[in-house]
Amino acid sequence: MNKFKHFLSTRLGFLTLLVFTLWLKTIIAYYSDFSLGVADPLQHMILLINPIATTLVLLSIALYITRSKPSYIVMGIIYLLESALLYGNVLYYREFSDFLSFNTIAGASKVSKGLGGSAAGLVQGHDFIYGLDIVIIIILLMTHFIKIDSRPMHKLTAVATTMLGVFLFSFNLTVAESNRPQLLGRTFDRAYIVKYLGLNTFLAYDSIKTVQNNQVRSEAVGTDMDDVLADVEKNYAKPNAKYFGKAKGKNIIIIHLESFQQFLINDKVNGQEVTPFLNSLYNDKNTMSFDNFYHEVGQGRTSDAENMLETGLFGLPEGSLFTKLGSDNTFQAAPSILGQKEGYTSAVFHGNTGSFWNRNSVYKNMGYNYFFDESYFNKTSDSSLEFGMKDKLMLSESVKYLEQLQQPFYAKFITVTNHYPFQLPDEDKDSFTAPNTSNSTVNGYFETAHYLDNSLKEFFSYLKSSGIYDNSMIVLYGDHYGLSNSQNPDLAPLLGVDSNDWTDFNNSQMQKVPFMIHMKGLKGGINHTYGGEIDVLPTILHLAGIKTKQYIQLGTDLLSKQHNPIVIFRNKNFVTPHYTVLKSSDGDPEVYRNKTGELVDLEKDPILKKKVTKWQKYVNDKLKLSDTINNKNLLRFYTPSGFTPVNPKDYDYQNEIQKLVKTRDDLGLKSTSVYSQNNNKTTTNLYTTDAPELNGDRTNIDSWSSILKNDTAKDSK
Numbered sequence: 048m049n050k051f052k053h054f055l056s057t058r059l060g061f062l063t064l065l066v067f068t069l070w071l072k073t074i075i076a077y078y079s080d081f082s083l084g085v086a087d088p089l090q091h092m093i094l095l096i097n098p099i100a101t102t103l104v105l106l107s108i109a110l111y112i113t114r115s116k117p118s119y120i121v122m123g124i125i126y127l128l129e130s131a132l133l134y135g136n137v138l139y140y141r142e143f144s145d146f147l148s149f150n151t152i153a154g155a156s157k158v159s160k161g162l163g164g165s166a167a168g169l170v171q172g173h174d175f176i177y178g179l180d181i182v183i184i185i186i187l188l189m190t191h192f193i194k195i196d197s198r199p200m201h202k203l204t205a206v207a208t209t210m211l212g213v214f215l216f217s218f219n220l221t222v223a224e225s226n227r228p229q230l231l232g233r234t235f236d237r238a239y240i241v242k243y244l245g246l247n248t249f250l251a252y253d254s255i256k257t258v259q260n261n262q263v264r265s266e267a268v269g270t271d272m273d274d275v276l277a278d279v280e281k282n283y284a285k286p287n288a289k290y291f292g293k294a295k296g297k298n299i300i301i302i303h304l305e306s307f308q309q310f311l312i313n314d315k316v317n318g319q320e321v322t323p324f325l326n327s328l329y330n331d332k333n334t335m336s337f338d339n340f341y342h343e344v345g346q347g348r349t350s351d352a353e354n355m356l357e358t359g360l361f362g363l364p365e366g367s368l369f370t371k372l373g374s375d376n377t378f379q380a381a382p383s384i385l386g387q388k389e390g391y392t393s394a395v396f397h398g399n400t401g402s403f404w405n406r407n408s409v410y411k412n413m414g415y416n417y418f419f420d421e422s423y424f425n426k427t428s429d430s431s432l433e434f435g436m437k438d439k440l441m442l443s444e445s446v447k448y449l450e451q452l453q454q455p456f457y458a459k460f461i462t463v464t465n466h467y468p469f470q471l472p473d474e475d476k477d478s479f480t481a482p483n484t485s486n487s488t489v490n491g492y493f494e495t496a497h498y499l500d501n502s503l504k505e506f507f508s509y510l511k512s513s514g515i516y517d518n519s520m521i522v523l524y525g526d527h528y529g530l531s532n533s534q535n536p537d538l539a540p541l542l543g544v545d546s547n548d549w550t551d552f553n554n555s556q557m558q559k560v561p562f563m564i565h566m567k568g569l570k571g572g573i574n575h576t577y578g579g580e581i582d583v584l585p586t587i588l589h590l591a592g593i594k595t596k597q598y599i600q601l602g603t604d605l606l607s608k609q610h611n612p613i614v615i616f617r618n619k620n621f622v623t624p625h626y627t628v629l630k631s632s633d634g635d636p637e638v639y640r641n642k643t644g645e646l647v648d649l650e651k652d653p654i655l656k657k658k659v660t661k662w663q664k665y666v667n668d669k670l671k672l673s674d675t676i677n678n679k680n681l682l683r684f685y686t687p688s689g690f691t692p693v694n695p696k697d698y699d700y701q702n703e704i705q706k707l708v709k710t711r712d713d714l715g716l717k718s719t720s721v722y723s724q725n726n727n728k729t730t731t732n733l734y735t736t737d738a739p740e741l742n743g744d745r746t747n748i749d750s751w752s753s754i755l756k757n758d759t760a761k762d763s764k
Contacts, residue, residue: 056194062106065126068180073098073133075176080137083242086433089226093243097219101247103212110205115197134177136246141169145402146241149254238402267679278672283596284609292592294566298519301459305466306529309559310542311496317480321493324504329563334571340562342527343579345617350404352526355580357381357413359600361673368677373409377682379598381584383414383693385457388593392416392453396445397461398424398436411695418700419448425747429740435463438502439738443748446509447731450721451707465495474739486537492529505736512733515721517567525560552639555627577612577624578605597687601673621666628659
């Protein structure tokens with residue numbers, strides 16, 4: 048004990064005590080107050096080490112102060128600030144399921160208002176832990192159990208302490224990158240940075256990004272919109288009179304097919320259709336299906352696809368727009384346009400945490416009325432995979448909320464089961480026999496795609512039984528590739544291609560994803576028009592009877608006779624109806640004929656060479672224009688006639704169930720929800736699923752009243 052007391056009475060010993068106590072209560076917060084989605088032993092290890100490095104570096108600053116008392120005071124101030132940051136994050140997370148950012152801390156008065164009058168209601172019984180250490184340390188100092196070390200500190204010791212912290216951080220970052228590549232580059236989720244690198248690193252990273260973004264935006268002026276408006280007007284494609292308003296007043300249901308590629312449609316493995324339901328839908332007379340539709344995402348993957356779908360603008364060249372700019376940018380997005388022009392109620396259903404891809408913040412800026420994330424579903428140990436709730440469970444539980452939405456509604460369902468690494472538990476597999484290649488990822492991809500197909504079959508069955516189907520336009524699209532270029536050679540034999548003959552052109556063809564518009568009475572068929580995700584928004588809005596000329600959208604209506612069929616990839620490659628143009632390793636264009644896949648010698652075809660140069664300029668200019676709009680947040684300078692800019696403060700995704708019920712009750716006989724139109728009776732009993740996790744128990748599907756009761760209790764706690 049005497050040795051321990053002696054050690055604590057040294058400056059290095061006191062610093063060690065502070066590091067340990069901060070580490071301990073941070074770990075308590077990680078596991079008891081934050082939902083960080085720790086999935087494997089390595090992530091648990093990372094979680095245990097990540098609070099140490101930055102705390103050590105920060106506290107070591109005090110060791111460079113020669114005089115003892117000022118050194119201890121600085122250590123104490125840093126410790127108190129770190130403790131305050133930790134507990135502030137605990138309280139903020141309880142209310143918003145997110146972490147304190149630079150902007151949030153800078154606007155502290157707004158935070159206190161956002162916490163709902165008083166943070167006292169957020170305090171829980173075990174919170175004394177976050178201040179107990181401070182009390183104990185003060186007592187130890189006052190009783191002289193810990194004495195002030197008046198001896199001078201060697202600068203070498205201070206430097207060594209700092210370098211130890213830097214080394215630990217480097218080790219932490221290396222291990223984190225091995226488990227989650229491009230962690231800081233792509234920034235899937237704020238919670239990911241906290242999970243892998245800690246609260247200090249998250250705040251530092253967010254602060255740097257905020258300063259960078261603010262610097263770019265501060266240089267923007269209203270006249271920067273002139274070039275944007277000129278380009279949009281020049282490239283506008285007017286709607287096809289045959290289809291304009293065809294879905295006016297209809298519900299619009301968007302089904303986001305995770306990692307789903309076009310080659311799966313009508314494909315067979317071992318004599319079995321991989322996706323029999325989607326095949327039937329694709330070939331249905333009421334479905335307009337596009338067989339030359341490409342994903343155009345960059346590093347933002349799913350969030351890029353959502354961004355194009357909702358805003359008609361491309362993602363960023365690096366990282367995700369949702370996470371880098373989405374919290375602050377001004378949008379002219381589908382939910383707000385449909386809501387303001389045609390009275391649509393908007394909602395998103397997603398079985399993952401709301402902070403993933405920063406959705407709980409971005410959706411407010413887009414004007415989504417409701418966001419049902421994993422907290423609104425019954426999450427158990429066997430209900431979810433790495434990226435969220437299994438599709439059968441999420442879709443089946445969603446309908447109790449869907450039937451309460453006022454019609455017409457714009458509802459987006461984000462599926463996740465068909466997500467890398469494509470590992471489906473045995474209990475979720477049926478008689479479908481997966482391919483037997485040497486690549487387990489390829490084999491699993493077919494199994495999860497088949498599971499997704501079954502999930503959608505059950506969902507469509509409910510839509511028809513409940514009557515929603517008859518009054519809806521249903522849009523299905525694949526967000527991005529599932530199998531990467533490195534896995535394509537193992538896939539090749541299943542597509543009838545020799546692996547040795549696989550080329551970059553074949554890789555580009557793998558960017559094809561399904562796009563289907565299904566509506567009762569719609570004249571369907573296979574449409575061979577070339578297009579991509581950037582073209583979805585104007586297509587949907589025109590079908591809904593909304594003119595898009597005044598909005599800033601860089602795609603064009605796929606059904607318009609003036610549609611531009613050049614498909615732009617985020618890396619500046621592109622596809623035209625006859626050619627695919629890819630950059631080679633030396634930067635020169637490689638041009639392939641779409642029909643044959645053969646490489647064209649441009650030196651022997653000067654006319655085509657000029658066309659390629661012209662097309663490339665168009666592609667580069669369009670991407671540059673999108674980046675300028677996004678990075679400078681130019682839409683804040685332009686408001687279309689009759690459109691009201693979205694105020695994110697008007698949206699709150701807490702207590703969604705109570706809001707649905709209140710809206711329904713306030714409207715009374717004027718309520719247009721499916722529930723109201725069914726004589727105030729639920730339609731959830733019409734949903735049939737064979738999800739093995741339920742084991743015949745329909746409580747989670749039919750539990751509207753009990754969920755309302757639980758939600759009310761949770762709110763009052």
